[in-house]
Amino acid sequence: xxxxxxxxxxxxxxxxxxxxxxxxxxxxxxxxxxxxxxxxxxxxxxxxxxxxxxxxxxxxxxxxxxxxxxxxxxxxxxxxxxxxxxxxxxxxxxxxxxxxxxxxxxxxxxxxx
Amino acid sequence: xxxxxxxxxxxxxxxxxxxxxxxxxxxxxxxxxxxxxxxxxxxxxxxxxxxxxxxxxxxxxxxxxxxxxxxxxxxxxxxxxxxxxxxxxxxxxxxxxxxxxxxxxxxxxxxxxxxxxxxxxxxxxxxxxxxxxxxxxxxxxxxxxxxxxxxxxxxxxxxxxxxxxxxxxxxxxxxxxxxxxxxxxxxxxxxxxxxxxxxxxxxxxxxxxxxxxxxxxxxxxxxxxxxxxxxxxxxxxxxxxxxxxxxxxxxxxxxxxxxxxxxxxxxxxxxxxxxxxxxxxxxxxxxxxxxxxxxxxxxxxxxxxxxxxxxxxxxxxxxxxxxxxxxxxxxxxxxxxxxxxxxxxxxxxxxxxxxxxxxxxxxxxxxxxxxxxxxxxxxxxxxxxxxxxxxxxxxxxxxxxxxxxxxxxxxxxxxxxxxxxxxxxxxxxxxxxxxxxxxxxxxxxxxxxxxxxxxxxxxxxxxxxxxxxxxxxxxxxxxxxxxxxxxxxxxxxxxxxxxxxxxxxxxxxxxxxxxxxxxxxxxxxxxxxxxxxxxxxxxxxxxxxxxxxxxxxxxxxxxxxxxxxxxxxxxxxxxxxxxxxxxxxxxxxxxxxxxxxxxxxxxxxxxxxxxxxxxxxxxxxxxxxxxxxxxxxxxxxxxxxxxxxxxxxxxxxxxxxxxxxxxxxxxxxxxxxxxxxxxxxxxxxxxxxxxxxxx
Numbered sequence: 001x002x003x004x005x006x007x008x009x010x011x012x013x014x015x016x017x018x019x020x021x022x023x024x025x026x027x028x029x030x031x032x033x034x035x036x037x038x039x040x041x042x043x044x045x046x047x048x049x050x051x052x053x054x055x056x057x058x059x060x061x062x063x064x065x066x067x068x069x070x071x072x073x074x075x076x077x078x079x080x081x082x083x084x085x086x087x088x089x090x091x092x093x094x095x096x097x098x099x100x101x102x103x104x105x106x107x108x109x110x111x112x113x
Numbered sequence: 114x115x116x117x118x119x120x121x122x123x124x125x126x127x128x129x130x131x132x133x134x135x136x137x138x139x140x141x142x143x144x145x146x147x148x149x150x151x152x153x154x155x156x157x158x159x160x161x162x163x164x165x166x167x168x169x170x171x172x173x174x175x176x177x178x179x180x181x182x183x184x185x186x187x188x189x190x191x192x193x194x195x196x197x198x199x200x201x202x203x204x205x206x207x208x209x210x211x212x213x214x215x216x217x218x219x220x221x222x223x224x225x226x227x228x229x230x231x232x233x234x235x236x237x238x239x240x241x242x243x244x245x246x247x248x249x250x251x252x253x254x255x256x257x258x259x260x261x262x263x264x265x266x267x268x269x270x271x272x273x274x275x276x277x278x279x280x281x282x283x284x285x286x287x288x289x290x291x292x293x294x295x296x297x298x299x300x301x302x303x304x305x306x307x308x309x310x311x312x313x314x315x316x317x318x319x320x321x322x323x324x325x326x327x328x329x330x331x332x333x334x335x336x337x338x339x340x341x342x343x344x345x346x347x348x349x350x351x352x353x354x355x356x357x358x359x360x361x362x363x364x365x366x367x368x369x370x371x372x373x374x375x376x377x378x379x380x381x382x383x384x385x386x387x388x389x390x391x392x393x394x395x396x397x398x399x400x401x402x403x404x405x406x407x408x409x410x411x412x413x414x415x416x417x418x419x420x421x422x423x424x425x426x427x428x429x430x431x432x433x434x435x436x437x438x439x440x441x442x443x444x445x446x447x448x449x450x451x452x453x454x455x456x457x458x459x460x461x462x463x464x465x466x467x468x469x470x471x472x473x474x475x476x477x478x479x480x481x482x483x484x485x486x487x488x489x490x491x492x493x494x495x496x497x498x499x500x501x502x503x504x505x506x507x508x509x510x511x512x513x514x515x516x517x518x519x520x521x522x523x524x525x526x527x528x529x530x531x532x533x534x535x536x537x538x539x540x541x542x543x544x545x546x547x548x549x550x551x552x553x554x555x556x557x558x559x560x561x562x563x564x565x566x567x568x569x570x571x572x573x574x575x576x577x578x579x580x581x582x583x584x585x586x587x588x589x590x591x592x593x594x595x596x597x598x599x600x601x602x603x604x605x606x607x608x609x610x611x612x613x614x615x616x617x618x619x620x621x622x623x624x625x626x627x628x629x630x631x632x633x634x635x636x637x638x639x640x641x642x643x644x645x646x647x648x649x650x651x652x653x654x655x656x657x658x659x660x661x662x663x664x665x666x667x668x669x670x671x672x673x674x675x676x677x678x679x680x681x682x683x684x685x686x687x688x689x690x691x692x693x694x695x696x697x698x699x700x701x702x703x704x705x706x707x708x709x710x711x712x713x714x715x716x717x718x719x720x721x722x723x724x725x726x727x728x729x730x731x732x733x734x735x736x737x738x739x740x741x742x743x744x745x746x747x748x749x750x751x752x753x754x755x756x757x758x759x760x761x762x763x764x765x766x767x768x769x770x771x772x773x774x775x776x777x778x779x780x781x782x783x784x785x786x787x788x789x790x791x792x793x794x795x796x797x798x799x800x801x802x803x804x805x806x807x808x
Contacts, residue, residue: 022784022791023791024784105782105783105784106782106784108783
């Protein structure tokens with residue numbers, strides 16, 4: 001069985017890739033993809049933990065066993081939110097592109113003072 | 114039986130008058146304004162008469178009569194009520210204030226008839242009456258202080274009545290500021306009274322003292338300090354050395370104001386306060402000594418300055434300072450009743466002198482320089498005769514009012530255990546000087562030849578003698594002292610009856626006013642002293658004790674000896690007055706060339722006296738200039754502009770600078786925002802890891 005740490009290391013690598021992609025890339029689509037990467041890295045660790053706790057149930061002081069499913073449930077939430085965010089984000093990207101005819105975020109800087 | 118006297122009505126009536134004229138007077142005709150002002154003042158006088166009549170000793174109302182209208186301030190165990198207090202002392206004061214005040218209101222109707230701001234003048238005058246009556250009727254020091262400050266305010270407003278003239282505005286400010294210095298002493302004195310007695314009510318303070326818990330201080334204790342603080346306050350209000358400097362400048366105000374506020378009533382507030390606090394002073398012999406010395410020094414000092422003045426009102430101003438010195442001297446030798454007696458007679462004859470001077474000024478078209486007067490005896494006979502009465506009264510010739518009161522003060526100074534022969538001698542010399550400068554005024558104004566428009570070298574001297582006048586004099590070559598009358602004058606003329614009537618009434622009072630205090634040795638009963646004695650009892654009140662002793666018929670030999678002594682003292686002061694009259698006659702009537710020769714010979718001294726001993730200049734150099742420099746450099750440039758403005762502006766520019774730096778974060782560059790988010794997230798994670806590790 002693959003130990004938990006491997007999942008976590010993979011999750012960390014994926015998350016870091018997302019972070020650096022977010023920071024370094026200029027293309028807004030790529031940045032968007034980096035965000036998805038980060039979200040899914042987190043999803044991976046959620047699932048990994050859920051599986052781990054499922055295999056090694058925790059005992060409460062009362063003696064009852066805890067069988068956590070919240071990790072799995074969170075993943076669904078994250079996926080739903082990510083989907084919604086993708087819809088909104090892509091809509092924003094399209095409208096930005098329509099007005100400025102570029103996808104380079106360095107040129108989308110009207111918010112500065 | 115304790116009837117309700119409703120004393121509160123007395124001060125309230127003038128306040129109503131002041132409010133009506135102040136708020137609506139602009140739209141009224143002059144006749145309406147003067148009717149309102151006179152009506153409320155007269156009503157106040159009548160109400161005061163009624164209260165005094167009902168409360169007259171032996172009428173069933175026990176004195177002091179106190180009425181309270183609720184609490185004003187409460188703080189812990191201390192409370193100050195709105196209360197009024199009527200005893201023999203405040204009876205005298207309230208009648209003098211309302212009576213003389215009404216006469217001067219009446220006079221002002223004629224005097225101010227052609228002036229702008231007519232309603233304003235009467236509104237202020239009524240306001241002054243309100244505060245002055247509050248001052249004399251209050252039943253605690255704090256309410257007295259309200260009146261005290263209020264009369265200062267009214268005085269400021271009225272001195273600066275011709276506010277377009279810089280000298281008048283400056284004189285008003287000077288009066289106010291100098292008074293504030295004295296008020297500081299009064300305030301400290303009040304705090305000490307609260308500390309010592311826990312109350313400011315007269316009955317509380319004096320009741321505790323009368324309870325015999327305290328004995329006169331041999332050294333310098335708290336009562337001495339209280340006494341000195343109160344004296345300092347009195348010095349400010351009653352124009353004593355060293356705070357007298359505002360009073361001569363206060364002559365910038367209209368002449369009725371000089372008569373009412375700066376001669377008859379307000380300036381006597383300090384004397385009233387000293388007499389009111391006599392119980393405290395009786396416990397503090399050292400403070401009494403200081404009071405006596407200050408009064409004596411003021412009396413002679415001001416009298417010498419009065420001799421060299423040429424402005425008729427300034428002579429009277431210095432005379433007022435000098436006479437106030439007498440009153441303070443009387444308080445200082447614990448002859449409080451004599452001081453109040455002189456206060457009363459002085460109110461009559463000095464108001465008369467000022468109003469008479471106003472009548473003279475009015476008659477010759479606003480001229481105030483005595484060197485341009487002369488020979489007015491025939492032209493304005495009524496004014497001449499009333500001025501004659503007043504001059505003889507102030508000079509102290511029997512049987513006029515000033516003689517009895519001044520003689521009582523001098524007699525008390527000589528015999529009182531608190532007095533002394535030196536103080537008496539200075540007092541007699543001052544009496545001679547008083548007589549001299551008053552007759553100098555009299556001869557210069559009414560005798561000789563009328564010489565209008567004589568512009569001699571004196572013009573310069575005049576300007577120098579009155580620096581405040583200088584700018585004004587230069588500005589109006591006609592020397593038209595806007596003070597008085599801008600309207601055209603067709604030659605010298607007598608004043609209208611509305612001005613002469615108060616003069617005549619005051620002249621009668623100046624003549625007869627002293628007869629209530631004819632001393633025992635002249636066959637009188639000295640009712641004044643006897644009347645005041647229940648309030649103003651003092652260990653040194655020799656007159657009252659002697660009166661009692663005389664009636665009991667004890668110690669006849671000693672009585673006879675004292676009588677001889679008193680005759681001698683009275684004769685001495687009359688001789689001094691007669692000498693003053695003789696020299697004035699010699700110098701200003703018989704040999705008119707002599708004064709110039711004498712002043713030429715004694716040029717140095719004369720110049721010093723003419724410039725009023727350079728006191729104003731000295732105060733300017735020693736106090737005002739350093740204070741101004743200190744305020745400019747340290748408090749204005751340093752503290753205000755440096756520290757306070759520095760803090761405020763520093764806070765502003767600091768946030769501006771920090772904002773300018775932080776602005777760079779708002780680059781609009783999405784990736785830098787993201788970097789900040791990443792750094793923040795990393796920091797949070799690092800913190801949590803650290804927490805986990807350190808556990």
